[in-house]
Amino acid sequence: MSTNADIEILNELRELTKDKENWKANIDDVALKLNYDYSADVKAKVLWLLGEMGLKYPEEIECHVKDIASYLEDNDPKLRERSANAIGRIGRADNDLVIVYMDKLMKLKDDESFNVRHAFIWACENIATSNPDLFCDKLDIFYEMISDSEDKVRIEAPEMFRVIGKTRPNCVKHYLKKLEYFAENDENRIVRIHSAGAIRITKKALEQ
Known part of the structure; x- marks a missing residue:
């Protein structure tokens, strides 16, 4: 108190x-x-x-x-x-x-x-x-956290791929198929939205 x-x-x-x-x-x-x-x-x-x-x-x-x-x-x-x-x-x-x-x-x-x-x-x-390069070799951590036991954590985890994918898309490229699964199938709507956003941002950066 x-x-x-x-x-x-x-x-x-x-x-x-x-x-x-x-x-x-x-x-x-x-x-x-x-x-x-x-x-x-x-x-x-x-x-x-x-x-x-x-x-x-x-x-x-x-x-x-x-x-x-x-x-x-x-x-x-x-x-x-x-x-x-x-x-x-x-x-x-x-x-x-x-x-x-x-x-x-x-x-x-x-x-x-x-x-x-x-x-x-x-x-x-x-x-x-x-400094996105600090995390390019740590993305497995955030991918695993998309399956966390708490929705608050699960909702935030895909955002890390959006941040990295914007400037280091090749680091995220390997995860696109995995993120697509969450974007299409996850039971939480925000997890689906954030996963789709990470995919969109990464693909856009890869095209540039």
Whole structure:
């Protein structure tokens, strides 16, 4: 349960989230909150905000990435989820800042929390936007996740093929027939739509 102090800080963070013009000046103060004994709710909000700040100001976030990444192994699934989100956004801006933490991020593919597994895919999509080559030899992971036990994860997994297929279609070419099966037969409509979208984007890129 959040204390009154936590509630006050959450309100401050929500206001700062909307005040993007002051993000750069407040990065250090926000990051400092990770080192205090605040509730998981506060730290989750801090991690999310730092990720968005890092997307906009990667140079200023660099000194805080280690602290952010430490939560990839936290006992609280919400904090693992938000840490993955943040690493993804920071990596989208500058993948060099997160390369050293990729092994820890990749372990989240097997996390017991489906929200963490979903965040893992989303983070990888973000990083792949700026460096798709990091994932060309890892696409089996995302193909297997289309058959995850949770629909939220299954819906997101084909999106990784869309992201990679847009700029590295030859990496996805091998998976087109497999994706066609999901696009035509999966019981979940969104999985079918996302699989079809990945196929369409990849084929378009192959033709160019």
